[in-house]
Amino acid sequence: MAPVPSVTPATPPLAPLAPLFTSDTSVANFKLSLDAYLEMCPKLDGICVGAFVFDKASRLLLVQRAPHDSFPLRWEVPGGSIDAEDETLLHGVARELLEETGLTARHVSGLVGKGYTFLTRRPLCVCKYSFIVDVEAYNVKLDPNEHTAFLWATEDEARAKKCGDVHLVYTTKNQEDSIVEAFETKREKAKLERARHI
DSSP states (O other), X not given: OOOEEOOOOSOOOOOOSSOOOEEOGGGGGGOSOHHHHHHHOTTOSEEEEEEEOBOTTSOEEEEEEOXXXXXXXXXXXXXXEOOTTSSSHHHHHHHHHHHHHOOOEEEEEEEEEEEEEEEOSSOOEEEEEEEEEEEXXXXXXXXXXXXXXXXXXXXXXXXXXXXXXXXXXXXOHHHHHHHHXXXXXXXXXXXXXXXXXX
């Protein structure tokens, strides 16, 4: 399957100040502002987030970075830095998802992994947390300043780093590991949900 380029030249509208979405109790620790979170973690200079969006066929949304950006033409999940204006870290996830893909978060259903830290070029110590996010609809509208293409990958395709004719080169090894872990987390959550209904 070839990547589907954006046909909408306009940038998606900015997210509302407080996107309406729900979240699992498992991510309650992220219902803090950036300042409040950093106050609890003084060794950190910033927080980044990623949004793992699965469609109804359990395929994961991957986006290809713009050629003029860092990690040009590499693949990742939507995400970015939490801003001081974001009401909470979870609101930052919803904002980044909307800005980059035009998708509206409906529910933040869980954390993928435990997060990982990295140093930026400045250097700043940043922690990245990634979440599984359910969305209102699946009509992706990329911001061409950030991403050039998107696709929906199965777990086998994501692991093989090949989706149709597209070779997937991920931004980092951490991103690749998180993608694999997201499929495992989604599967485990589905198993627990089924057990709850028995």
